Amino acid sequence: MAERRPTWLITGASSGIGRALALEALNAGFKVLGATRSISQAETNCPEVSSRGGTWVELDPAQPHAYHQVVKVSQEQSVDVLVNNAGYAFIGSVEDASEEEFRAQMQVNFYGPLRTVRACLPAMRARGSGQIILISSGAGFTARPARGVYSASKFAIEAVHESLAQEVKSFGIKVLVVEPGAFRTPFASRIITPAHFSEGFSQIYEGTVVEQMITGHQTMKCLPDSVKGDPDKAARAIIHAAVGGHDYLRLPLGTDCVAALELKIGELQHDLGATRAIAGSTDAE
Numbered sequence: 001m002a003e004r005r006p007t008w009l010i011t012g013a014s015s016g017i018g019r020a021l022a023l024e025a026l027n028a029g030f031k032v033l034g035a036t037r038s039i040s041q042a043e044t045n046c047p048e049v050s051s052r053g054g055t056w057v058e059l060d061p062a063q064p065h066a067y068h069q070v071v072k073v074s075q076e077q078s079v080d081v082l083v084n085n086a087g088y089a090f091i092g093s094v095e096d097a098s099e100e101e102f103r104a105q106m107q108v109n110f111y112g113p114l115r116t117v118r119a120c121l122p123a124m125r126a127r128g129s130g131q132i133i134l135i136s137s138g139a140g141f142t143a144r145p146a147r148g149v150y151s152a153s154k155f156a157i158e159a160v161h162e163s164l165a166q167e168v169k170s171f172g173i174k175v176l177v178v179e180p181g182a183f184r185t186p187f188a189s190r191i192i193t194p195a196h197f198s199e200g201f202s203q204i205y206e207g208t209v210v211e212q213m214i215t216g217h218q219t220m221k222c223l224p225d226s227v228k229g230d231p232d233k234a235a236r237a238i239i240h241a242a243v244g245g246h247d248y249l250r251l252p253l254g255t256d257c258v259a260a261l262e263l264k265i266g267e268l269q270h271d272l273g274a275t276r277a278i279a280g281s282t283d284a285e
């Protein structure tokens with residue numbers, strides 16, 4: 001009897017890293033379910049997924065009913081690898097962002113992946129195997145100015161995966177958190193800024209780091225060549241890690257992300273050095 005091909009369910013598969021991953025997974029011989037909010041748009045943007053044997057699944061992980069849809073898919077199709085890739089970035093100061101804008105970001109980048117993970121876990125546990133891959137970001141470990149909203153969503157979902165990795169290890173389920181730096185995808189052109197301010201920032205933040213960050217993102221949009229990350233190479237690195245096995249939780253991608261990680265580790269070490277004595281002085285006698 002022919003061996004069953006492992007099935008990959010990839011959210012946000014019609015574009016960027018998700019699209020690259022869907023195509024690389026098909027090249028590697030896997031069965032691919034490309035989840036997208038609109039199959040007709042996905043077919044127009046990326047006809048290669050279905051022409052190379054992939055199947056589109058219409059799914060918006062940000063909607064609560066996505067949970068039941070994914071439970072059904074995971075039972076009927078036996079999802080071996082779940083990749084939560086769908087996401088967008090809201091860029092704006094903490095003060096300029098509205099509570100609705102915070103909530104919208106969390107719906108997509110936090111509750112979306114949370115829903116699909118919880119929907120896939122029972123079938124993976126029953127089989128005693130499975131892989132859960134989160135496409136997070138460098139913003140998942142460092143929160144730069146104007147990225148408080150985006151980073152809040154990525155930090156929060158990384159925390160869930162860090163905990164999850166330890167909870168499900170004994171069930172044979174592996175967890176991988178991918179942290180890309182800047183990659184050449186339509187991501188920057190889809191950035192959302194505070195709706196209340198036409199420039200993306202209020203007068204209060206004119207001439208501050210917030211303005212610099214928002215203007216920097218406009219440059220990323222206009223000068224995509226300044227972005228170094230290649231989504232096809234990212235996809236190959238992710239598949240290599242998933243297939244070959246990995247003994248790490250976090251996979252940073254891109255030299256910019258490695259530099260950001262080193263900076264963060266240095267900042268943590270600095271703070272620990274400066275506070276170790278204070279911390280040690282608060283234990284009960």
Ligand SMILES: NC(=O)c1ccc[n+]([C@@H]2O[C@H](COP(=O)([O-])OP(=O)(O)OC[C@H]3O[C@@H](n4cnc5c(N)ncnc54)[C@H](OP(=O)(O)O)[C@@H]3O)[C@@H](O)[C@H]2O)c1
Nearest residue numbers: 012014015016017036037085086087137182183185186187
């Ligand atoms: N490119 C970068 O520089 C970069 C850096 C760090 C992290 N990332 C992360 O990588 C992941 C993929 O991004 P990408 O670079 O490939 O960007 P992308 O080309 O914009 O693709 C992201 C996909 O996510 C889905 N999506 C976007 N907004 C959504 C919303 N409001 N509700 C539900 N789904 C939505 C869409 O898929 P459908 O239309 O098919 O539903 C979209 O095509 C994201 O999680 C992002 O945070 C990207």
